[in-house]
Amino acid sequence: MARIVQKFGGTSVGDIERIKNVAKKVKREVDQGNEIAVVVSAMSGETNKLVDYVGEMGAIYDAREYDAVVATGEQVTSGLLALALQELGVAARSWQGWQIPIRTDGVHGKARIERIETDEIDRRMKTGEVSVIAGFQGLSPENRMTTLGRGGSDTSAVALAAALGADRCDIYTDVDGVYTSDPRIVTKARKLDKITYEEMLEMASLGAKVLQTRAVEMAMKHGQRMQVLSSFEDLPGTLVVDEEEIVEQELVSGIAYSRDEAKITLLRVRDKPGVAASIFGPLSDANINVDMIVQNVSAGGNATDLTFTVPEAEVKRTVQTLEAVRDVIEYEELRSDADVVKVSVIGVGMRSHAGVAQRMFAALADKGINIQVISTSEIKVSVLIAEEYTELALRSLHTAYGLDGD
Ligand code: ASP
Ligand code: MG
Secondary structure, eight states: OOEEEEEEOGGGGSSHHHHHHHHHHHHHHHHTTOEEEEEEOOOTTHHHHHHHHHHHHOSSOOHHHHHHHHTHHHHHHHHHHHHHHHHTTOOEEEEOGGGTTEEEOSOTTSOOEEEEOOHHHHHHHHTTOEEEEETTEEEOTTSOEEEOOTTTHHHHHHHHHHHTTOSEEEEEESSOSOBSSOTTTOTTOOBOSEEEHHHHHHHHHTTOTTSOHHHHHHHHHHTOOEEEEESSSOOOOEEEEOGGGOSSOOSOOEEEEEEEEEEEEEEEEEOSTTHHHHHHHHHHHTTOOOOOEEEOOOSSSSEEEEEEEEOGGGHHHHHHHHHHTHHHHOOSEEEEEEEEEEEEEEOGGGGSOSOHHHHHHHHHHHTTOOOOEEEEETTEEEEEEEGGGHHHHHHHHHHHTTOOOO
16 A cells, blocks of 8 residues: 555646546556545646736736636636546545645745645545645635645645655656657657656756656655656656666766757956956846856956856846946957757766766767857756757767667
């Protein structure tokens, strides 16, 4: 017998038929003697619709009422799934965030879970009743409804699993697991049986949008085992686990990419103490997230070039911010280029092995792809290249690290 939290995303509960199908999946776990709690998202498209309603009321709105409106999508699916389970003869009861309660901070629209009072759910799970919990919602310190930010029901599920001491948190979605690279581009990409929390975090933050990043962070913090699997097929998915659980660690587990990058170059910046601070200070004050940075040593003179990346949507603000402090920074020219992509090889195996970066550089050189910026962390090597080479780079690297399936 195991204790499992199952989470079903918007497409999995997208219509009545699908909710009935979900009920069958839940029943199967119950029939095996497992203790089950279920977390549901709103039906696909519902939350967008609710967000639009709020926007149509007026451009500036009260975030407390935004939450009161957008949290309702999950209320509908929790009730419907409880009914579908009852139809199958499974004892089930729906729960809203405030009824448990799932205590959050008071940051409406983007609240963080602080504490979950699990006593009642725990008691009912032991009697075999399935608790169907509305994801995405919580209760503020002022006893008002909060929501956790878009995609937040993954976080609800992981937090509940951790609080309930679940053996596993199964995230059912419309993909069947985590792949070695984007299967739409790399046809030889393989589904991974297991991936570590850290690798999953890197993949997620790079646009492999299978799981909300915050949910993975929470799972890592609590050592909560989780699995990503399809609600439309009966196949094992990908387990997200602690490094110790992975016996044969590949050198590289995945190749990820992000097109949402732009390169900013400041030409002939004065090479003297305090310059970097005078550039990145104003950007951080403007809440602009700077990622990769390279600075050259000035060749004998007193000026150097500095290159860094920002999200594509921030190019205009970045340029404005830097132009406003041009007198202080004293650069000669500012250039921006949004036709770049960041490609990363990710793997905890590189902690203990040399030559991972070199293999990447060699594979790209072999295809005549120029590397513009490089950055590394303990488990990741990233390069910035021209966007037109995205596909070629992903496929070549996938082959170079021996990741190709049949
Ligand atoms: N329904 C919410 C959203 O679309 C939460 C979720 O699905 O995770 O953002
Ligand atoms: Mg989601």
